[in-house]
Amino acid sequence: MKYCTKNSTLIISGEFEGLSTGINGGRGYVKSIFNHEVNNGFEFKDPVQYLDNVAEYNEVYKPYFGLLTAVEMENLCIKTDDNLTTFVTAGITHPSVYRLDGYYPGTINIILVVDAELSEGAMAGAIITATEAKGLALMKMGYDFLGTTTDAVVVAYQKQNKNSSPYIEYAGSYTDFGKKITDTVVKGVKEGIKKTHPESASY
Helix, strand or coil: CEEEEECCEEEEEEEEEEEECCCCCEEEEEEEEEEEECCCCCCCCCHHHHHHHHHHHCCCCCCEEEEEECCCHHHCEEEEECCEEEEEEECCCCHHHCECCECCCCCEEEEEEECCEECHHHHHHHHHHHHHHHHHHHHHCCCCCCCCCCCEEEEEEECCCCCCCCEECCCCCCCHHHHHHHHHHHHHHHHHHHHHCHHHCCC
């Protein structure tokens, strides 16, 4: 796996099997995963076409999973634990955190990249565990909601020689792998919110 940020876009490149809840999501093989920063109040009639435009502009390898966020890419948080790398951009838009003096970007995007082979069930389970961890982070910070309306999760593992790659069957929150997801997501979401919303730093 290789990753970089350019043109307000996190780009992760490799050979992946993955599952995404994003705009062009689903289950499949991808060569790239990216998270692109858009302007506040972003509107586009065809978001899939917009993603294609972003991919073309940034010379992103296809096929890909693409995500959009209003969070500035400088607030990206990256957490690692053994064979897991977790990328988080965290913004919260909800009536309880609106202020009259500004717009608060929304969307909590979470990308899990795993250096191990995952079963089909583990990929689905990882999305559940990451979502639970996101909600846990928000509750720990004192919020009364579990996410925003545009949140997305991607889980992907790097295709390798199956004889040399670890195999993960389950990803529930009490498995060893699930605990890594929970730990990195909670840390990433809390740190990301504090970066994006400095007023939350006291939580």
